[in-house]
Amino acid sequence: MNFYLIAADIVLIVHTAFIAFVVLGLFFTVLGLKRSWNWIRNFRFRLLHLLSIAGVAMQSWFGMVCPLTTLEQVLRKKGTGESYSGDFIAYWLHKLIFFRAEPWIFSLLYSIFGSLVLFTWIMAPPERSNKQNENSPFPNDK
Numbered sequence: 001m002n003f004y005l006i007a008a009d010i011v012l013i014v015h016t017a018f019i020a021f022v023v024l025g026l027f028f029t030v031l032g033l034k035r036s037w038n039w040i041r042n043f044r045f046r047l048l049h050l051l052s053i054a055g056v057a058m059q060s061w062f063g064m065v066c067p068l069t070t071l072e073q074v075l076r077k078k079g080t081g082e083s084y085s086g087d088f089i090a091y092w093l094h095k096l097i098f099f100r101a102e103p104w105i106f107s108l109l110y111s112i113f114g115s116l117v118l119f120t121w122i123m124a125p126p127e128r129s130n131k132q133n134e135n136s137p138f139p140n141d142k
Contacts, residue, residue: 004075005075005079005080007075007079008072008079011071015066018052022052025045026116029117032124042126043129045126053113054114060107060110
């Protein structure tokens, strides 16, 4: 059992879950707007969602490699000496989340996606519940 390869697979699964959160978060927010779901207005969920795509877009604009990608590559190299081991789970997750294209294309796509997330803040603004307001660290936030 190789600890580094297991850790690399865990990082890849977390990375995939993060991507799913960003993509499905927008999908369910738009669907929830059409179906009048109240939970899509949860302020913490929406803020985390917006910050997630904003972080991805900023990394792309500044030409930074995702830290999860970097960590996974380091772990795989320590585990096998290669950046990719051929593991079944890793193989399919890599196929699912990594695409080859010019960096500017990713920057454009992330920016458009981020703009759509921001647009949902206008169409379905998040709301703070009374419980959230009571626990707010900001005294004028109530």
